[in-house]
Amino acid sequence: MTQQSIRRWAWTHKWSSLVCTVFMLLLCLTGLPLIFSHEIHDWLGDHIVTPDIQHNGTMASMDSLVATAKKQNPGFVPLYMYRDDDEPLQWTISMAKTTDATSGFKYVVMDARTAKVLGEPPAEEGFMYIVFKLHVDLFAGLPGMLFLGLMGFLLVIAIISGVVLYAPFMRKLAFGEIRHQRGEKLKRLDIHNMLGIVTLSWFLVVGATGVINAWSDLLVKYWQFDQMSQMIAPYKNLPPPTQFASLQQSLEVAQKAEPAMQLGFIAFPGTAYTSQHHYGIFMRGDSPLTKRLFKPVLIDAQNATLTDSRPLPWYLVALLVSQPLHFGDYGGMSLKWIWAVLDVLSIIVLWTGLKLWWKKRRQYLPVASTRPILHKAIS
Amino acid sequence: MRNKSLTQIFLWPTLIAIVSFTGLLTALLVDDARELISDAAVALPILSAAYYYWIKPGASAQKS
Numbered sequence: 404m405t406q407q408s409i410r411r412w413a414w415t416h417k418w419s420s421l422v423c424t425v426f427m428l429l430l431c432l433t434g435l436p437l438i439f440s441h442e443i444h445d446w447l448g449d450h451i452v453t454p455d456i457q458h459n460g461t462m463a464s465m466d467s468l469v470a471t472a473k474k475q476n477p478g479f480v481p482l483y484m485y486r487d488d489d490e491p492l493q494w495t496i497s498m499a500k501t502t503d504a505t506s507g508f509k510y511v512v513m514d515a516r517t518a519k520v521l522g523e524p525p526a527e528e529g530f531m532y533i534v535f536k537l538h539v540d541l542f543a544g545l546p547g548m549l550f551l552g553l554m555g556f557l558l559v560i561a562i563i564s565g566v567v568l569y570a571p572f573m574r575k576l577a578f579g580e581i582r583h584q585r586g587e588k589l590k591r592l593d594i595h596n597m598l599g600i601v602t603l604s605w606f607l608v609v610g611a612t613g614v615i616n617a618w619s620d621l622l623v624k625y626w627q628f629d630q631m632s633q634m635i636a637p638y639k640n641l642p643p644p645t646q647f648a649s650l651q652q653s654l655e656v657a658q659k660a661e662p663a664m665q666l667g668f669i670a671f672p673g674t675a676y677t678s679q680h681h682y683g684i685f686m687r688g689d690s691p692l693t694k695r696l697f698k699p700v701l702i703d704a705q706n707a708t709l710t711d712s713r714p715l716p717w718y719l720v721a722l723l724v725s726q727p728l729h730f731g732d733y734g735g736m737s738l739k740w741i742w743a744v745l746d747v748l749s750i751i752v753l754w755t756g757l758k759l760w761w762k763k764r765r766q767y768l769p770v771a772s773t774r775p776i777l778h779k780a781i782s
Numbered sequence: 783m784r785n786k787s788l789t790q791i792f793l794w795p796t797l798i799a800i801v802s803f804t805g806l807l808t809a810l811l812v813d814d815a816r817e818l819i820s821d822a823a824v825a826l827p828i829l830s831a832a833y834y835y836w837i838k839p840g841a842s843a844q845k846s
Contacts, residue, residue, distance in 0.1 A: 569795070574785050578794040579834030597834055600795045601827040604803040691813040727810060734809045734817055741825045748831060 409571055416564035417760065423557040424757050430551070430613070431750045433538040438731055438742050440531055441489075447529070451512045451522040453492045463518035465650040465669075471518045472496040472511040479509060483676075485668035492516060502673030505544070545620055552617025558610045565599055572596055588762060595755040598748050605745045606752070612729035615722055622722050623675055626715075634701055634711040635678040643679040644672070648707035650682060657684035657700040660709050664688060667697050672704045680704055691733065695723050802826050 404412075436443060444450055469481055479498040486494050498509045512521045540547035573596065581593040599606075654666065670676035670683030677683025682704050685697040700712040715723070727733035731742030805823025812820060 566795075570788060570791050573791045578791075579830065579838065581835060581839065583839050594835070598831055601798050601830050603795065603827075604799040604806065605824070605827060608803065608806055692811055724810070728806060734821060737821050738809060738817075738824065741821060741828065744828050745824075748828065 404567075404571060409568070412564050412567045416561055416568055419557045419564060420561040420753075420756055421760065423554040423561065424753055426551065426554040427558055428750065428753050430538060430554075431746055431753065433534045435743060435746050436531065436534050437538055438739050438746070440535070441732075443531060444524075447531075449524050449529075451490075451493070451524060453490055453514065453521070456516070458516050462515050463513075465654055467518040468494055468513050468515075469496065469650055471513060471520060472498060475511050475520050475523075476509050480673075481671045482508075482674050483668055483670055486515070493521065502671070548617050548620065552614050555610050555614040555617060559607065559614065562599075562603065562607050562610065566603065569596060569600055588759075591755050591759055595752060595759060598755075599752045602745055602748050602752065606749050608728055609731075612725035615725045616729055619722055622718055626719055627675070630713065630716060631678060634713065635680065637710075638678060638680045641680065644705040647672070647704050652707040653682045653702040653704070654684060656702055656707055656709055657682075657686065657712075660700050660712055661686045661698060664698060667694075677701065681710060692724070695727065696720060697723070798826055798830060 465484075468484070472481060473479070476498050479500060480502055482497045482499055482502060482504075484494055484496045492515045494513050494515050496511045496513070498511065499507055506527060508526050510524055510526055512524065513519065514521055536542050539551070541551065543550070572592070576593070579597050579601075581597060582589045650669070654669070658666070664686035665688075667685040667687035670685065672681060673679050674683070676685070676699070678701070680703060681701040684700045684702055686700055687694050687697050696715065698712065698714055701710040702708065703710050731738055801823050805820045805826070809817060809820035809824065
């Protein structure tokens with residue numbers, strides 16, 4: 404590499420990192436508790452337990468679950484119905500005043516066997532909610548999400564330019580060598596380089612999947628425009644239904660259409676994942692990978708007949724596959740701890756990088772003859 | 783030390799990157815005992831960082 408191209412890469416590395424570092428530190432710090440959000444919720448006592456009761460095995464009808472939720476929160480409409488992998492005997496229905504609400508949500512957790520309300524976990528409050536919002540959109544909605552996505556993109560550039568710059572710095576050093584005895588500055592540089600290069604794959608994957616996630620709202624909107632509009636074309640000029648068919652019956656129709664799959668979640672008419680005229684029944688597979696890949700089955704909400712069902716387009720498959728790779732929630736507890744340690748290592752890379760720049764910046768000012776670290780490395 | 787070639791510089795980084803990336807992906811596809819192997823692959827960066835920070839300097843200091 405010529406001196407000039409090294410200087411160009413150094414410039415790219417410096418500015419792409421500098422712009423995003425503060426936000427990346429925030430994302431790494433807020434990401435740390437989010438890795439364990441399930442465990443922290445349990446620990447905070449937010450977790451609702453399924454009671455141990457005598458039961459003959461038949462599950463409550465979906466219709467009675469919806470009726471119970473509506474009775475629990477008069478004036479609210481159901482949005483989505485889903486359940487936790489760990490609590491197969493519970494159903495949660497999220498509710499709001501309108502189907503397009505962006506806040507004021509309620510979550511009714513019910514017993515799947517008896518349709519009794521088990522509780523309503525706190526919504527939009529508490530430590531984990533603040534951490535989550537800071538991590539996802541800085542409390543700024545879609546613009547905040549896209550902004551963090553842009554910062555993530557800069558991180559990806561910083562990582563790639565960092566790998567290119569790794570070569571001139573390592574020309575005379577053995578892999579992983581840390582010069583402990585040669586002063587703070589060189590030690591810091593060596594730690595930055597070593598940690599940066601060994602965490603490369605992980606940081607790149609988590610960064611890139613984070614960027615994809617930042618686009619999730621827009622991808623769903625595009626899917627509506629691209630595929631949903633075709634699927635519901637015959638309903639285009641019809642007024643929204645006033646009478647709704649049985650949800651249980653609709654679910655059975657969906658199950659018949661996809662006998663090999665099982666119910667993932669239900670989107671109620673009017674929400675972002677379906678149309679005003681349909682129950683969006685999202686079926687999923689059973690293997691570690693296919694259980695994340697949903698297949699929407701649209702059931703006419705007025706007469707419980709099948710309207711259409713088609714596999715997700717590639718961009719939503721990409722989104723759904725990228726999510727676990729960002730969250731680290733797809734293995735066991737051991738993977739979560741590995742995720743946490745790698746997250747801390749990334750914080751050290753960011754911090755040492757920031758400090759290297761800060762010290763060098765001060766060095767430039769008084770004595771022009773003081774040679775910056777980069778020159779030392781390439782001479 | 784003599785100047786290292788690009789291959790020498792990037793040999794270990796590439797190996798670690800490939801192994802940990804493979805671990806990230808296989809953990810997504812398997813759900814049983816094989817998970818231990820993929821976890822170990824994902825943890826490789828941590829192990830190598832710990833080795834080079836704590837163990838290696840002590841070992842080479844003793845040698846000299």
